[in-house]
Every structure is written in structure tokens, then in C-alpha cells.
Amino acid sequence: MRCARCLIWPCRSCWSAATNVSSPTVASTTPPTAEPRRPCVAVALSGGRDSTALCHATVRAAQALGLRVVALHVHHGLQPEADDWVRHLQRQCGRWRRAGWPLRLRVARLTQRPPAGASIEAWARQQRHQMLARLAAEEGATLLLLAHHAQDQAETVLLQALRGAGAAGLAAMPASVVRGGLTWARPWLACSPDAIDHYVDRHGLSHIEDPSNRDPRFERNRLRVQVWPGLLAAFPDAEQALGTVARQAWQAAELIDEVAAADLATLRSPSDGLDQRAWLALSPARQRASLRRWLKEQGAGQASERFIERLLSELPRARSGRWPVDALCELRLYRGTLRLARLTPGNTAATDTALWPPTAPTACLVLPSGLGWVQLRAVEEGGLPWSRLAGSTWRPRGGGERFSLGPDRPARSLKQQFQALGVPAWQRQGPLLWSGEQLLWVPGLGVEARARAAAGEPQLSLRWSAEAPDAAAQQLE
Template identity: 80%
Template sequence: MRCARCPTCRCPSCWNAATNASSPTAASPTPPTAEGRPACVAVALSGGRDSTALCHATVRAARALGLTVVALHVHHGLQAEADDWVRHLERQCRRWQRAGWPLRLRVARLTDRPPAGASIEAWARQRRHQALGRMAAEEGATLLLLAHHARDQAETVCLQALRGAGPAGLAAMPRSVVRDGLTWARPWLGCSPQAIEHYVRRHRLGHIEDPSNRDPRFERNRLRLQVWPALVQAFPATEQALVDVARQAWEAAELIDEIAAADLEAVRRAPHGLALAAWLALSPARRRASLRRWLKEQGAGHASDRFVDRLLAELPQTRIGRWPVDGPLELRLYRGTLSLSRRSSASITATDAPVWPVAIDHRWRPLPAGQGWVRLRPVEEGGLPCSRLAGSHWQARQGGERFALGPGRPARSLKKQFQTLGIPAWQRQGPLLWSGAQLLWVPGLGVEAQARAAAGEPQLSLEWSADEPDAAAQQLE
């Protein structure tokens, strides 16, 4: 696209007009700025009609801007023709290179296979995105273009609606999103497939046909082959109507998320908890939205409607409780605070674990007989004498144990001491450390007063966990 003011199409006004257009010729990399340009622009190139047209249009635009385009292809190894597709792309890119076009091709070959019972579509999509992101980063690209068009978007909205998705799901594919410094953009999301087909014919672009696109085992193919023709025949404006639904759903999802973020700031309880009373003061819709956002922030992922409905019904009537979440997590309520923690499990057997005592090296070590994990650290005061470790042993609570929190304070039952310090029930299940008949240390309470080290004596602190702490968290420490 050219104009009288800017023959080479470098001005931002011309650029904005191009990238907002619905024609396939509008596919262009990041606009030039006074601060500089990206080293290269990446394009996901499967070899099909849409991605071939996008790559061709991008290289044409990039050549005028002095940019380099790197075409990224992922070889999934799922089709017998996959090697032929790579050879086709190599020949095609060589022809464009001989014409002086600033283009190079990168191919990533996947060596693993979908696990048994997994969705091939979901596995391929996840591994493809991982490979594309990795290659783009290695090439120094900050922009990755994807060739999804308006019908792809409409199909996604339809599939999400059939799955019972809410506003976030109906928003379908975003026009652009930034992940780890890389912008994933879909410049043709408002472009019809007919316009892309016209572009391909006009420029005589060869492309491949993936036979899996005709396989009705995949749900998108069933929609595309069996449902879509009848839907468009009955409702000719289906495609544009569903694209409009995606846009409106995106606006609604953004608004819901903004309100949820504001509500969370008012109901948080340090460090990672949620104040139940403040949360219950919200309207039901805002409780739902803020709870979903909070669970996602805490690493619980996308909570199901059934799980959220259960919490909305039970939390107002409960003072203490535990609710399993997908994976090793569980939601816990204690003293008016909601928190998300790892569920305890005896995953280490006696034969897998080293003998006690473990090394004093700041690292978490498994205890014998699946009793959890512990680490020892040297301290200056208030610790357990190092000499008491020899001959000590771990034992589960039997009942009747008594513990003194400090010198001169009375020994009381563990239950009363836990209550005094506000230790929730699920943190009271750890094993106790004994030396003969002397109780030395209790998880959550610390060193028994009579067992504390004297001033200047080599001593240490203990920490216990029911499960192996996250490896990444250990590295941060």
C-alpha cells in the first residue's frame, strides 16, 4: 500500500490503515518507530493455504521496510507426508530467496508422541506453540504472526459455546497477546477465507493440503465439514455474527476481570489468603469472578463451574473446611481465611528415603517411612542442640503428648498449644521428633522448651513439609 506522502509505506498513518484493513495484503510486521525495529519478524508456516499466503504477504511488506522474515515450521511427525511438506517449504523458500526476498526457514521436528488417551489435537497444539515460541526467541523475533482468519474465529466461538464456555471462552482467539516478551498476532482475524483464496490465486502460490483436515474424528473437522455448510445456508451471516460475538465476549471478559482484580485488592489477607467475611460481602456474581481470579493467581488453573458453585454454596455456612482442587492442591478455610495449599501424601517409602538424621545443608530431605520432608539449618539461638540429633527418632502423634512453648511456661497438650498459635488442623499431622522419652520438636510449634540449646552451643532449626517442596521454590531460596 502506498500514498503520496509516503511512497514506501513507512509512515505510522499508512501502517495503521493497512493493519486495520480486511484484505490479506494487510499482513505486515511491527510498524517502524523512532526507537528502532525488531531484528526479524516470525511467521508460523504450516505450508497450508492460509499460512503460505500470510508468509508471502509478510515478506513483501518486510522487504520494503528492511526487515527479515523467519518462517517457522513444526514437523509433528504425525503424518506420513510430513517429510514431503518440509521439502516443499524448502523449495518454496529457496525460490523466494533467489528473488532477493529477506526470508529464511526454521524447522523444528518433534520427537515425542501424544500420551495414551490424550487428545491429539490438544497435544499437537500445545507442542506446536512451545516449538514456535522457542524458535522465535532463538531468532530474536519479538513478533510472531499466525494465519487464523474470520472463519477460524467463528468456528472457535461455536465450539466454545457447545462446550458451555463463558465470556472468556467465547472471546475465542485474541488478535494479539504477549507471552514472555513475544507478541503472538493474528493480523487476518477479520479477513474472510475467500479473500485469502483470491490472494493465493492472484500470486499463484503453491501450498499443501493436510489430509487430517478431512478426518471427522476431530471435532473442528466435524463442525467444518458436517455442520457449517448447513448453518451458513440457513443463516448466511453466521460467520460475521460469531466474529461479533467474540469481540463482545472479549469486552465482557475484560470488564469482569477488571472488577475481579479490584475486588481482590479489598479482600486479600496476607500473604496469600482471602478474607472470607470481606469476600462474602460481595454480590454473588462478584464473589464468583473474584474467586476464579484468585484461584488462578494461586496456581489452581481454571476452576470448573461445579467446583465454584459448590464453594459459593458451602463457604457461607462453614467455619473450617478443606476442598480438594485438581492436582495436588486443596482449598482450606481456617479462622476466617481461605488459603490454597498442597495436599499431604505419603509418597516416599522407607526404602526410598535416607536414614535419619539428614544432612545440615539447607536442602529438603525425605524422612524414613514416608513421614514427609525436613531440612535443617544452623541458627544462633532458640534451636535444637546438634548433639541431640544422634539417636533421635520420628514418631506419629499418639495422644497425650505435652509441650512447653518456652522457658517458664507450663507444658500443655499439643491440641491446646496448636490452638493457642492458630495452627490449622491439616498442619498438625506431622511426625514428632523424640530422643528416648524426651519430646524434642513438633512441626508448627518448634523446639520444646526443655530441649533448647544453651547460649553458644551449636544448634539448628527444623522445618517439616508433608510433600516434597517445589524444586523451583527451593532454587529461589
């Protein structure tokens, strides 16, 4: 009997080696099927040549291994032939099931459409992966097989290189990765497409030809149709060589990430910021790696090479500063600590002025005229009297305002008080709370001394944020 490299798993040990996981286990949720509770393996089935061969090879071996197989098909609705493809898969899987093979077909239809200007390829891939993960969970599968082969891997390496990717990008597609308890495995990643062609011919398998696979609008198709044949003619071993590049890049990326994780353990500030002085003590390569990992951990995504280069150039000389990451967040440096801050989208800040003043404390209240958000809490001392909220208004800084930190301390300009208390520049832009011409409260400074509540008087504290409600609530708690 043929081994896993020849497209069939003859025994449980070969199955484990091919997928890099132990025998699949059954999830705790009950799958929507009346079949016996055998371990379940999911196969992503588009209906094309590669996925058809993988599904056929898997289901042939499943009976002897005590497995059941669920084929998962995502109907994107992007091709006029998509309904015909579903009918083809229903007929094909029906024949295999009648032959006694433990196979079930699940079809999911996407109802969304790509947003204007979005990459159709990227959108479809994201939606497909989300749907596959959901269907696998519903079926109780902990292993999902994908039919990518050696040429797919080589093409991915080339595309990533042309995009200027580093080691993580050049690592291309992993043979096995676990996400959310589901193992995504590519058992044929070292298999040539010729071997799959031989398998399809040998078993007389019919499959779908997706016309979009030759659409030159998509960069992978341009590479496959216009570049790949010439590359193979000039370099016959290109497929294997690029596969080796992917494996070596993966090893390098793993090492870089391990070093970055160790460095970050000593670089983080108590507030999960990045300590500038400790970071500057690292070598440039480790500065780059730790910065990338920290940004990713903070939710900033995969930073571009240009952005990283800018930070490496400017951070060593900066005492404070702000660097936009995207439309939703920016980096802020103040007093030696680098932090990531979320920004308020411009179309979410405006609100009805009737929301102020509040009638009771609230966790996070939107301010009128796009002035941000404020949290109010009842306190026992040092707060602002509830009675002063009636008729109070929020205004941007106009210049010339003076503020007193204590009853026996002189009133000084806001700039002087901010500097004395070390308030970061971006926290100095918040609105001021006024009652007529009496300044009541300033973000970063607190309640004006002459406006503080008397002992025993109902009072509250305020905290301001420019950020959206969810981010602001997290920071203010």
C-alpha cells in the same frame, strides 16, 4: 494497491493497523543468519492454504517496508507425509527467495510424543507454540503472524460455547497479544476463507492438504465438516455474527478482569491469601470474578465452573476446610484466610532412612517413610540440642502424646496445645520427633520444654512441610 483487509499491506501505517503494533524492532540477540540487520517478521507456516497465502502476502510487502521475513515450520512427526511437506516448503521458499524476496525458512522437528491419554490436538498446539516462540526469539523477531481467519474464529466461539465457557472463553482468539516480548498477531481474523481462496487462485499458489483436517476424532473437524455447512445454510451471517460475539465477549472479559483486580487489592491478606470476611462482602458476581483471578494468580490454572460453584456455596458457611483443586494443590481455609497449598506427589515422598539424622543443617531435608520435609537452622537459643538428633526418629501421631510449652507450664494433649496456639488442622498431621520415649519436637508447637538446649549449647530450629521440595523451600525461607 490493495489494503490490509485485502491481504496485502501497502504501507507502514496499514501494517501497524493490521497487527495493532508499531513497526517491528530488532531484538538484542544476533539471529543465526548473515542477512543485513533489518527488522524481522516471523510467519507461522504449516504449508496449508491459509499460512501459505499469509506468508506470500507478507513477503511481497516486506521488501518495500524494509523488513525481512522468516517462515517458521514445526515438524510434529505425527503424519507420514510430514517429511514431504518440509521438502515442499523448501522448494517453495527457495523459489521466492531466488525472486529476490527477503525470506528465510526455519524448520524445527519435535522429538517428543504425546503422553498416553493426552489430547493430541492440545499437545500439538502447546508444543507448536513453544517452538514458534523459541524460533522467533532466535531470529530476533518481535512479531509473529498467524493465519487464522473469520471462520476459524467463529468455530472457536462455537466450541467454547459448547464447552460451557464464560466471557474469556467466548472471546476466542485475540487479534493481537504480547507474550514474553513477542507479539502474536492474526491480521486476517476478520477475513473470510473465500477471500483467501481468491488470493491463492489469483497468484497460483500451491499448498499442502493435511489429511488430519478431516479426521472426525477431532472435535473441530466434526464441527467444520458435519455442522458448519448446515449452520451456514440456515444462518448465512453466522460467521460475522459469531465474530461479533467474540469481540463483545472480549470486552466483557476485560471489564470483569479489571473489576476483579481492583477487588483483589483489598482482599489479599499479608501472606497473599484471600480474606474471607472481605470477600463475603462482595456481590456474588464479584465474588466469582475475584476468586477466579486469585486462583489463577496463585497458579491453580483455570478453575472449572463446578469448582467455583462449590466454593461459592460452601465458603460463606465454612470456618475452616480443605478443597482439592487437582492432584497437586488444594485450597485451605483457616481463621478467615483462604490459601492455596501445594501437595507432595505420592511417588516423591519416600526416601532412604539413612538420610536421617543429618550431619549438618540443610535448607530442606526429605524425611524417611514419606513423612514430608523438614528445614533445620542453627539458632542461639530456644532450639533443640544437636546432641539429641543422634538416634532420634520420626513417627506419625499415635494419640495420647502430651506436650509442654514451657518449663513451668503443665503438659497437655497435643489437641489442646494446637487449639491454644491456633495451629491449622492440616499442620497438625506432621510427624513427631522422638528420642526413645522422650518427645522432642512437634510441627506447629516446636521444641518440647524438657528437651530444649541449654544456653551456649549447639542447637537448631526445625520447620516441617508436607509439600514437595521446591514449594517447601519457598514456604520455609
